Amino acid sequence: MQESNLDVTSQSRFAAFARTLDPSILSALRIDEATILGADLIVAICILFTDSNNPTPWTERVENYLETTGIEALDDGLTSVMEDIKDGKSKVWVEKYKNNTYREFTKRLLGAAQYRLLTNALKEDAAVVALALRRAVRAIMPFAVAWSDSTGILSKEQVRAKNKADLLAVNAVDAIITLDGIIGEKVLSSLPMEVTGATEVDLATWPKNGASDLILQFRAVVKQASAKRVERANSPLIRKIQGARAALEYSDDGTSQAANSLIELLDRIMREAFPPNSVLAWVDSNIPDNPDLTFFDENQNKRKPTKFGESLCFVYGGGPVIREKTKYDDGEGPTLVHEMIARTLVAVRNKLQQIKHADEGTPEERAQLLILFTALEGALMLGLFLGGPHLE
Numbered sequence: 001m002q003e004s005n006l007d008v009t010s011q012s013r014f015a016a017f018a019r020t021l022d023p024s025i026l027s028a029l030r031i032d033e034a035t036i037l038g039a040d041l042i043v044a045i046c047i048l049f050t051d052s053n054n055p056t057p058w059t060e061r062v063e064n065y066l067e068t069t070g071i072e073a074l075d076d077g078l079t080s081v082m083e084d085i086k087d088g089k090s091k092v093w094v095e096k097y098k099n100n101t102y103r104e105f106t107k108r109l110l111g112a113a114q115y116r117l118l119t120n121a122l123k124e125d126a127a128v129v130a131l132a133l134r135r136a137v138r139a140i141m142p143f144a145v146a147w148s149d150s151t152g153i154l155s156k157e158q159v160r161a162k163n164k165a166d167l168l169a170v171n172a173v174d175a176i177i178t179l180d181g182i183i184g185e186k187v188l189s190s191l192p193m194e195v196t197g198a199t200e201v202d203l204a205t206w207p208k209n210g211a212s213d214l215i216l217q218f219r220a221v222v223k224q225a226s227a228k229r230v231e232r233a234n235s236p237l238i239r240k241i242q243g244a245r246a247a248l249e250y251s252d253d254g255t256s257q258a259a260n261s262l263i264e265l266l267d268r269i270m271r272e273a274f275p276p277n278s279v280l281a282w283v284d285s286n287i288p289d290n291p292d293l294t295f296f297d298e299n300q301n302k303r304k305p306t307k308f309g310e311s312l313c314f315v316y317g318g319g320p321v322i323r324e325k326t327k328y329d330d331g332e333g334p335t336l337v338h339e340m341i342a343r344t345l346v347a348v349r350n351k352l353q354q355i356k357h358a359d360e361g362t363p364e365e366r367a368q369l370l371i372l373f374t375a376l377e378g379a380l381m382l383g384l385f386l387g388g389p390h391l392e
Contacts, residue, residue, distance in 0.1 A: 015036045015043075050196070057257050079359060124226050127188075127192050129192065137180050144172035150379035151340050152375060153347055180203060194315075220338070226241075229384035234269050237265055247261065263356065266352075270311065280303065282308055293309035293312065311341075311342035311346050355372075
């Protein structure tokens with residue numbers, strides 16, 4: 001960060017400046033301690049997670065921050081901030097500051113020099129937060145690409161959105177590209193980004209018509225992330241992915257071999273994580289009234305989970321199905337994200353079975369299998385991300 005005359009013990013330039021003012025002035029400006037603490041916490045967290053020069057893992061950064069700040073002080077600060085947010089005081093102050101009358105009042109009260117310091121401090125804080133926001137948005141892009149690739153094989157009926165939030169999820173890649181453009185054009189361009197650790201990559205705008213190139217770039221990230229998550233969940237199964245890729249590249253019978261390897265990968269990673277009895281218990285505890293999750297096997301005279309039931313349990317990591325009822329959502333059953341990933345896993349397996357049995361080795365089959373491979377990698381990355389904590 002750039003050197004400043006403001007109090008260096010404060011992460012937020014606004015907070016540091018505010019603490020130099022007389023309490024009577026703060027009172028007149030309607031700036032209370034919760035607003036100051038909130039600014040300090042937000043900016044500190046943004047700096048913590050955007051320091052590119054810090055090789056320390058994020059978990060250790062958080063631990064170091066807690067040690068430096070003190071858990072009690074942090075708890076008090078968060079409590080004050082949450083109360084402030086609940087009461088809407090900070091929002092009211094921000095809205096006031098946008099008002100020309102309030103700004104003129106502030107300028108007369110502080111004087112031109114002090115008012116300039118306040119304005120610069122606010123802009124520097126905003127620059128830090130904006131950098132964190134842009135990096136956060138771009139960090140989501142691999143997940144959006146994985147989502148797009150995995151759900152791309154489903155029918156329109158299966159991806160039908162239930163509410164406005166679901167509609168946003170369905171169009172995640174476009175939404176992120178649009179949001180990233182707004183951040184660059186409307187936010188970063190008006191702030192002093194030189195006081196932050198922003199790089200040329202951070203400041204560069206994604207081309208408006210370059211979605212396909214971006215998808216290819218992030219698809220490679222998804223491929224690596226998916227393989228790592230599979231290896232972490234069940235290390236021997238990484239060979240199935242490697243075997244499928246090798247079969248497609250080197251074997252004359254590669255399409256059938258690759259399809260078989262991927263089917264075995266899917267079956268084993270789910271069955272070894274959650275055997276049939278565990279899936280049945282999960283269904284009974286969480287979604288007992290859904291007829292698509294179980295069936296009665298007449299031949300074996302026993303109740304079994306369907307592939308969809310197995311996949312849904314896997315995507316939830318065997319954890320509880322928790323949803324909140326809103327005016328847009330009935331709050332019942334699995335979320336759209338969980339449901340669609342589970343349906344993708346089932347659809348991929350069914351299509352792989354068709355290729356395996358057809359086994360004509362045509363270019364069309366190979367092209368279809370590559371699409372399914374990409375969809376599977378995306379679905380596994382997302383499924384293991386959502387269900388991972390319960391699997392470990």
